[in-house]
Amino acid sequence: MQRSTLDLWVGLFVVGGIGALLVLAMKVGNMSGIGVSESYPLVAQFDNIGGLKPRAPVKSAGVVVGRVAAIQFDNEKFIARVTLNIDKHYTFPKDSSASILTSGLLGEQYIGLEGGGDTVNLNPGDRIRQTQSAVVLEKLIGQFLYSKAAEGGDKK
Amino acid sequence: MLLQRMARFWHIAVRRAPRSDCDSTIQPLKSPACGVFPRIARTFAVPDKNIIEIKDVSFAYGKRPILTGINMSIPRGATVAIMGISGSGKTTLLRLIAGVMKANQGEVWVDGQRVNDLDGAGIYRLRRRLGMMFQFGALFTDLSVFDNVAFQMREHTDLPPAMIRDLVMMKLHAVGLRGAHRMMPAELSGGMARRVALARAIALDPMLMLYDEPFTGLDPIAMGVIRNLITELNSALGATSIVVTHDVQEALEVVDYVYYLSKGKMVAHGTPDEFRQTTDPLVRQFVYGEIDGPEAFHYHARPLAEDLRLSAGGDN
Amino acid sequence: MAIHKGLSLRGIGAKAIDSVLRLGYAARFIARTAASSGTSLRRPRLVIRELYFTGVLSLIIILVSGLFVGMVLGFQGYHTLQTYGSESALGVLVALSLVRELGPVVAALLFASRAGSAMTAEIGLMKATEQLSAMEMMAVDPIARVVAPRFWAGVISMPLLAAMFSAMGIFGGYLVGVVLIGVDEGSFWSQMQSAVDFREDIMNGVIKSVVFGFAVTWISLFEGYDAPPTAEGVSGATTRTVVTSSLAILALDFLLTAFMFRGV
Numbered sequence: 239m240q241r242s243t244l245d246l247w248v249g250l251f252v253v254g255g256i257g258a259l260l261v262l263a264m265k266v267g268n269m270s271g272i273g274v275s276e277s278y279p280l281v282a283q284f285d286n287i288g289g290l291k292p293r294a295p296v297k298s299a300g301v302v303v304g305r306v307a308a309i310q311f312d313n314e315k316f317i318a319r320v321t322l323n324i325d326k327h328y329t330f331p332k333d334s335s336a337s338i339l340t341s342g343l344l345g346e347q348y349i350g351l352e353g354g355g356d357t358v359n360l361n362p363g364d365r366i367r368q369t370q371s372a373v374v375l376e377k378l379i380g381q382f383l384y385s386k387a388a389e390g391g392d393k394k
Numbered sequence: 395m396l397l398q399r400m401a402r403f404w405h406i407a408v409r410r411a412p413r414s415d416c417d418s419t420i421q422p423l424k425s426p427a428c429g430v431f432p433r434i435a436r437t438f439a440v441p442d443k444n445i446i447e448i449k450d451v452s453f454a455y456g457k458r459p460i461l462t463g464i465n466m467s468i469p470r471g472a473t474v475a476i477m478g479i480s481g482s483g484k485t486t487l488l489r490l491i492a493g494v495m496k497a498n499q500g501e502v503w504v505d506g507q508r509v510n511d512l513d514g515a516g517i518y519r520l521r522r523r524l525g526m527m528f529q530f531g532a533l534f535t536d537l538s539v540f541d542n543v544a545f546q547m548r549e550h551t552d553l554p555p556a557m558i559r560d561l562v563m564m565k566l567h568a569v570g571l572r573g574a575h576r577m578m579p580a581e582l583s584g585g586m587a588r589r590v591a592l593a594r595a596i597a598l599d600p601m602l603m604l605y606d607e608p609f610t611g612l613d614p615i616a617m618g619v620i621r622n623l624i625t626e627l628n629s630a631l632g633a634t635s636i637v638v639t640h641d642v643q644e645a646l647e648v649v650d651y652v653y654y655l656s657k658g659k660m661v662a663h664g665t666p667d668e669f670r671q672t673t674d675p676l677v678r679q680f681v682y683g684e685i686d687g688p689e690a691f692h693y694h695a696r697p698l699a700e701d702l703r704l705s706a707g708g709d710n
Numbered sequence: 711m712a713i714h715k716g717l718s719l720r721g722i723g724a725k726a727i728d729s730v731l732r733l734g735y736a737a738r739f740i741a742r743t744a745a746s747s748g749t750s751l752r753r754p755r756l757v758i759r760e761l762y763f764t765g766v767l768s769l770i771i772i773l774v775s776g777l778f779v780g781m782v783l784g785f786q787g788y789h790t791l792q793t794y795g796s797e798s799a800l801g802v803l804v805a806l807s808l809v810r811e812l813g814p815v816v817a818a819l820l821f822a823s824r825a826g827s828a829m830t831a832e833i834g835l836m837k838a839t840e841q842l843s844a845m846e847m848m849a850v851d852p853i854a855r856v857v858a859p860r861f862w863a864g865v866i867s868m869p870l871l872a873a874m875f876s877a878m879g880i881f882g883g884y885l886v887g888v889v890l891i892g893v894d895e896g897s898f899w900s901q902m903q904s905a906v907d908f909r910e911d912i913m914n915g916v917i918k919s920v921v922f923g924f925a926v927t928w929i930s931l932f933e934g935y936d937a938p939p940t941a942e943g944v945s946g947a948t949t950r951t952v953v954t955s956s957l958a959i960l961a962l963d964f965l966l967t968a969f970m971f972r973g974v
Contacts, residue, residue: 244758244759244762245758247762247766248758248761248762248765248766250766251761251762251765251766251769251867251870252761252765252870254769254870254874255765255867255869255870255871255873255874256870256873258870258873258874258876258877258878259869259870259873259912259916261877262809262873262876262877262880262912263908263912265899265903266805266809266877266880266902266903266906266912267809267903267906267907267908267911267912293907293909293910295904302904492847494843494846494847518849518851519849521846521847521848521849522848522849524847526844526847526848528840528843528844528847529840530839530840532839532840532841532843532844533841533844534836534841534844534845535835535836535839535841536832545848545850546848546849546850549848549849549850549855550849550850604847
């Protein structure tokens with residue numbers, strides 16, 4: 239085997255391998271999406287975050303506008319403090335609301351942002367006042383049973 | 395051009411290496427004037443100093459003794475054979491000299507250095523001045539003949555590629571295989587591989603050449619070629635040579651002095667002539683290849699009658 | 711007699727001690743290899759040469775297997791997903807299974823049987839034919855000159871091969887799912903892109919393949935270096951390389967996956 243042919247093949251091999259990694263990153267993964275652009279933080283407090291995870295998407299009108307950066311527990315108020323990284327291109331009014339939603343029946347959980355009508359926008363680091371916690375299935379079922387029982391009581 | 399000139403010079407150097415009637419390659423060392431070590435006369439530096447001194451050396455693998463109480467001294471420029479039947483410890487002795495293993499007892503001195511004391515780096519420094527030819531050549535199968543011979547030059551020197559090329563061609567020319575420099579070891583015959591191994595071993599002009607079974611498995615012609623090359627190259631290099639072998643007749647023609655090992659002990663030593671005319675039954679059996687003798691034909695066993703159940707009370 | 715010896719308590723104990731000894735020796739071997747990597751750094755040509763033998767020569771089997779695994783995933787995934795009416799998630803299924811698991815694991819298994827066994831056989835043969843001793847006699851450390859370049863070549867080529875395997879597999883899944891069966895192309899890619907995370911999925915896959923490359927190369931080189939210098943010894947070592955590597959890959963995969971999910 240000539241030296242140059244060997245080098246050529248090894249070069250092709252390395253280029254092909256790195257190319258495959260790039261394809262995976264760009265075409266298959268969401269590297270080309272929100273992850274790389276600059277963002278600013280917002281804070282939201284929830285009574286219950288359900289199954290929300292860091293890096294879960296933040297969507298507004300179904301469009302991904304940011305990601306969950308961190309989830310902390312506030313040991314004084316016993317609530318969850320969620321930090322969101324929002325893409326710099328998007329701004330939201332001060333009275334916007336954040337709710338924890340589920341994609342599909344059993345899909346992953348994400349944060350939905352709904353814009354308000356205020357003329358002043360949220361600044362980096364601000365807190366979103368209006369929040370709606372995650373729907374917890376057990377509570378939902380509990381409520382359902384309770385209301386059914388109440389209905390039954392009425393009928394008697 | 396330069397290459398051709400250098401090659402011619404090398405060829406002449408080999409041919410015109412000083413020769414007395416003592417180191418003829420064809421005839422056995424008969425002339426009494428040559429003495430025990432005929433080549434000492436020609437050697438240059440520190441003629442009174444032995445290059446190898448082995449003092450009361452013992453070596454064992456675990457509890458199994460391989461060598462016991464070996465004493466040996468080899469003067470500079472001599473060609474010495476270490477002989478013995480398989481398993482007599484001769485290869486181990488060679489390894490002790492090369493520092494592959496260290497003696498449990500006694501001292502091994504090579505070129506004024508006590509091998510027992512050398513650390514890894516010291517042993518590597520020593521080995522750069524040793525050349526070793528292995529039993530079946532041990533050529534690097536993934537490298538061409540040229541690259542095999544150039545291996546040490548590339549690893550240990552910063553010589554420019556052009557000079558390495560010239561040197562390799564000279565070494566290959568010396569063993570008559572300049573034309574085969576592009577071939578791969580797999581394409582070589584046994585004898586050719588051995589010659590390339592020889593060229594590789596002398597690549598850095600070593601002061602001490604070690605040959606591990608250089609004649610094993612060769613046809614008579616190849617054997618003659620190797621035998622010739624060993625003597626010629628050594629006289630050209632002025633190196634000391636140690637040949638470990640059990641090819642008695644070949645070795646007796648090549649060397650100045652013979653050490654005979656049996657079961658890890660040095661049982662006899664002398665000139666080749668002394669060996670040929672020996673009366674020692676152990677050595678005699680070895681030199682003349684007698685089937686039975688002190689080395690018994692039969693492995694230790696119970697008496698034959700017992701094994702065949704012919705003993706007197708034999709109906710059990 | 712032999713069977714009895716093999717089954718006896720003493721036999722088991724001796725075997726256990728022997729394994730621990732070998733493990734210790736293997737650890738020292740890899741430490742020495744890492745310590746004598748200087749030669750490989752100074753002379754990258756040595757590594758490039760080995761990259762050819764470990765990487766380039768494994769390409770065919772990796773690419774073809776990747777394509778087929780992806781195509782099978784396409785069929786199976788479609789078959790399962792369509793019962794829930796969610797064929798559009800086929801891209802997610804194919805991509806996630808390849809990037810997270812099958813890519814690194816199957817590529818490593820193939821690598822062990824293609825390149826790993828070749829490395830063991832080559833080094834074992836070099837030992838059996840005294841090439842390693844000859845090298846040592848020429849004051850060249852075989853660990854630095856022979857083992858270390860192969861080690862680095864193995865560690866470098868494994869993630870590249872795994873990435874190529876995954877990419878090829880996703881292409882195979884695309885061929886079957888979109889081109890052959892007719893799943894919507896847009897949802898195939900877009901769902902995949904929104905579900906596959908670069909750090910969580912792709913980088914974790916790369917980390918896995920680096921670990922597998924390290925393990926397989928280590929096992930292959932050690933088995934070769936430690937092989938008895940005979941024909942039987944070398945062939946036995948080659949078999950052991952494939953068996954031990956495969957077990958190591960699967961065990962490590964379990965550990966890494968558990969670790970990575972916990973880290974989420």
